Amino acid sequence: MAGLFLLMTIVIVMVYFRVRFWSSILLLATIALGWCLLWYHATTPLQINW
C-alpha cells in the first residue's frame, strides 16, 4: 500500500516537472495496481478486518 502511495507521490512530482506522458502512464498503472489489490482483498482467504 505504501508503494502505491509512493507511486502517486512520484506522479505528482512528475506533473510538477512537466513529464506529461509518463506521468499519465504511471497514474494508470497505479490505478491498475489498485484494482489488483482490491481483487486480492476480495478473494483472499485471510481474515481481514475491513
Add this chain to the structure above:
Amino acid sequence: MQQPLYKLIGDIMNRVEKIFNAILVVIIAGVLLGAFGVQVFKHEQPCPLCLLQRLAMIGLAIGALMNCKFGPSKAHYALSLISCIFGSFVSMRQFFLHVCPDFPTFGHPFWGLSLYTWAFLVFATSVAYISVLLLVFNKSRLDEERQHLNWFCQVAFAMLFLVAAGNVGWALYACQLGPCQG
C-alpha cells in the same frame, strides 16, 4: 499588437477552467486532510479499503492538477474519471459489506453517514463536477509554452503533495511494505 477577440476569450476561458480544476484539487486535499484528522484525533486507523479510496481520490486530483499544469485537456479529465470509477467501486464494495442489519459499520459515522459512504458521494459529485466542466469548457487548450502556475494552483499542488507524502509515511509506519491487512 492587439490580440484577436477569439484568442482573448480563449485565454480567459483557459484561466477560469484552471481555477475550477484547482478548486477541485483543494477540496479533495481537504477531504483527505479530514480523513487524516479522524485518524489522528479520533484514533481510528484506516482499513485497507479506506486506503484504496484515498488512493483513488489522489488519482482524481492528479487529473485536475494536470489541467492546471499543462492546460485543460479531455485526456486529463479522462484520468480523473477513471480514478473516480475505481474509487466508486471500492467505496460501494465497502458499503455493501456493511449493509447487512446485524453487521456493524466501520468507524464512527460523520454527520450520520460512514466515511466510506461519504467517499462514494465525493466520487459521484466529482463525476458530476467534471461532466459540467466538460460541458461548459468543451475545447482542449494545452499550453504550448511553459507557463508559471498561479498561486492558487501552487497551493493546490503543495496540499496534494503533502497529503500524498503523508500517506506514504503513515502506510510505511503501519503496514511496512505489506498490503495493510487491517
